[in-house]
Amino acid sequence: TFASNLLVQKYGEFGSLQDARNVFTAMPLKNLFSFAIMLSAFAKNGHLEEAKRVFDEMPQRDLVCWSSLIAAYARQGRLDQAKAILVGMPEWDLVVSTTMLTAYAHGGYLRDAKVVIQAMQERDLVSCTAILYAHVRDGNLNEAKRVFDGMKEWDLVSCSVMVTGYAHRGHLEQTKNVFDEMKVRNIVAWNALLLAYVESGQLKEAKTVFDAMPQHDLLTWHTMLTAYAQGGYIAEAELLYESTMQEWDVISCTTMISAYAQLGHLERARAVFDSMLEWD
């Protein structure tokens, strides 16, 4: 049972749900974990009906199973259904609250988010980060910073939430302050710093950050591209496109197309579009 559970989990992580299900149904003895892992596999891959069916078939359910199901609905923005499940639960814990909080904050239901925050008894790093995130979504950076400063510990995710919150609003000084205080920095933090410069119109400084970054990803290019397009720097945009286009996705190409279109280069916009048709 132990080994089969692991196998189901691995298939689930890989997205091979059919294989996961086959192993699961063939298991002669299933324990709580077996059901929970199968449930989680469907839930994480967005198969809500299947997840619900496993849930309904379970002989016993603990908090983790309820939470897993709620997270599945919440992630897809099915907040009503997530909430319906929530109120049917025998008891709540910090993880369920955090799941709902994030879902509300992400969907812009800030009033509901605040109700959850006030109902939370205990807090840990993850739930504090979710609270922080809720304030950022609310556009209330002062409150976000208050929460951030009041935290007992910080990690990459909490710092990233704070730094991207500032960057999105073009608060360059605050972005730099948080960024500078980070002990380790990942691509999310670097992208935020880059964005802050772009948002405050400092293209030259932005390029310096771009060159100083340890890595670039789709978002990095997207941010630079947007900056170039806004400033009318078509040659620079084109250079960026040509050097990195092999790794671009639909969003980057769409941005490139509208950049060309905006600046009146319709044939080149068309060329980018045509290159996309050869993808599959």
Add this chain to the structure above:
RNA sequence: CGGGGAUGGUG
């Protein structure tokens, strides 16, 4: 051995 937190275009 299972559940919760972060960055881009259009909608």
